Amino acid sequence: MDDTAEKLKSDWFLPIDPSEKNDEFIAVESKSFLSEAWGRFKKNKRAVFGLIVVIFFILLAVFGPLISKFTYDEQNADVLNVLPNPTYWLGTDKFGRDIFTRLCYGARISLFVGFVSALINLIIGVVYGGISGYVGGKTDMIMMRTVDIIYAVPSMLYVILIMLVLGANVKSILIGICIPGWIGMARQVRGQIISLKEQEFALAALVLGASSRRILFKHLTINAIGPIIVQLTFLVPQAIFTEAFLSFVGVGISAPMASWGSMAQDSRQLITMYPIQLLWPTLAICLTIFSLNFLGEGIGDALNPKNR
Amino acid sequence: MSLLEINNLTTQFKTNQGTVSALRDVSYQVEAGEVLGIVGESGSGKSVGMLTLMGLLASNGRVTSGTIKFDGEDISPSNLDSKKKRNDYENKMRALRGNKMSMIFQDPMTFLNPVLKIGIQMTEGILAHTKCTKAEARKRAVELMKQVGIPSPKNRFEQYPFEFSGGMRQRIIIAIALACNPKLIIADEPTTALDVTVQAQILELIKKITKDTGTAVIMITHDLGVVATLCDRIAIMYGGKIVEEGTTDEIFYKSKHPYTEGLLKSINNSEKDTSEPLIPIPGTPPDLLNLPKGCAFMARCPYTMKICKAQQPVTTKYSKTHSCSCWLYCMDESYITVS
Helix, strand or coil: CHHHHHHHHCHHHCCCCHHHCCCCCCCCCCCCHHHHHHHHHHHCHHHHHHHHHHHHHHHHHHHHHHHCCCCCCCCCHHHCCCCCCCCCCCCECCCCCEHHHHHHHHHHHHHHHHHHHHHHHHHHHHHHHHHHHHHCHHHHHHHHHHHHHHHHCCHHHHHHHHHHHHCCCHHHHHHHHHHHHCHHHHHHHHHHHHHHHCCHHHHHHHHCCCCHHHHHHHHHHHHHHHHHHHHHHHHHHHHHHHHHHHHHHCCCCCCCCCCHHHHHHHHHCCCCCCHHHHHHHHHHHHHHHHHHHHHHHHHHHHHCHHHC | CCCEEEEEEEEEEEECCEEEEEEEEEEEEECCCCEEEEECCCCCCHHHHHHHHHCCCCCCEEEEEEEEEECCEECCCCCCCCHHHHHHHHHHHHHHECCCEEEECCCCCCCCCCCCCHHHHHHHHHHHHCCCCHHHHHHHHHHHHHHCCCCCHHHHCCCCHHHCCHHHHHHHHHHHHHCCCCCEEEEECCCCCCCHHHHHHHHHHHHHHHHHHCCEEEEEECCHHHHHHHCCEEEEEECCEEEEEEEHHHHHHCCCCHHHHHHHHCCCCCCCCCCCCCCCCCCCCCCCCCCCCCCCCHHHCCCCCHHHHHCCCCEEECCCCCEEECHHHCCCHHHCCCC
């Protein structure tokens, strides 16, 4: 008996102070959504490869012309069609222009067109689709039928018509790509918003006295951010390809400005003698578009919370 | 003057099958600082009543008659025939919602935006209604989280809803509702989606808050146990009408309406002899699309009389607070208008 009493006196059996119980503490340190997404992205080898290549081309576009000794339109009759060597890293073309320098300028145009048109399409598409989906009813009907009409005209027609009016330059290529380009985004966002606006947190925000604009752009659009980003990453390579195609068929960037498409067109005539001249711009186009697609896919997977 | 006065409110929905009368001639008052419980089955018009009050009816809903007065201001949603009137009403309501009048929702899992930080959602109402900086709103939000008993609120402020448990989310929703010191909180079945143990905590919290802040609460529920612990007065709804209204004691001990009686018989009472079976109310609630001409409860009532089928019952008053609409208590031929 005495033994048990003795044991009970041991302080392991004393009642604990309620303040020491400390329930509901934060057990796991929370990671932000983006850092989790980055963790998932890093594991995707193709996506990382894509990211590296895209960064390489961006650096090339920004710094390439600075480190090269030549300009894109400098012609030199002494060095026509030379093969790659220490002076001319990628060789020269039929006018004796340095291909490396021209490739860098081409990267500038391609990436500029790709990213800027994607940005414009993003803004127009999200705002248009968001309003259409959120307001609904007749407004939605009119807005979406307008979209259908724009979509019904082949997009190449817009580009060529605008080229005729505004001349062949980067600005008109941008406008030409953007006129039909935002439609996919608008449709995607509209669909997302229609399903999201029925969610109860939208009602909750309304009950808090939030304005429609705030509910749409703060509460709902952010919920659709995954599909929006994925759509965005596919808009970039699409725009780059369109620009290259236009320049290749001769309605894009005009000479002597260099674009990957126009470089491919120039070297096409010499394909039997100097196939390497065609290799460089095609390689650049392929690598960029592949990498951007890998990157987009990787971002989409990383942002999908179901892959946790 | 009461904080909230609702008179003869009628709400209808136009559907493909016809017109649904979700609220029929509903009148009640809420005094400042009091807790009113509204009890009824699913489809009895509890939630529609609150949505009408908040001005959040679906587009096919229309308030055909009635007035609502809140805090001395007329916010009747009827007669909104011109666009200007509708806009005025909408602006007036937006200034009220979340400010003087806020709402606690049923399911904390779905009423928080999953991709916005808790802090952003908490400061939403504060920033919308008061002129204050983000830092001040943040301070207030942290204060509120402390008030509803969330530990380490500063860290919690930066977290997302999925990092919270169900009970904590409901506490966050309560905190959001309290953010602007509202005069009236509408709690739409705040405990139905929670575990029983958490339910008790949440009810305790609501009780404490009404005591501390003097906020009036309208508690919508189908759980008589909840109203018994919390409410000062109770209104029983059936088929879009308030059939009985009284203080909690009057409803529980002196109930008059056969429906109230049925509800009380069908709750589990641990103090009673456990071998006594629960008596459910037979039948199903009426179809609001084609309500009977007489009393809506007629088909399920054990005492149905001839008049119940022909004419709506008259409201009888028993005390200042207690009233009931049933023919059983006013068997006087002078009330009968049909032949």
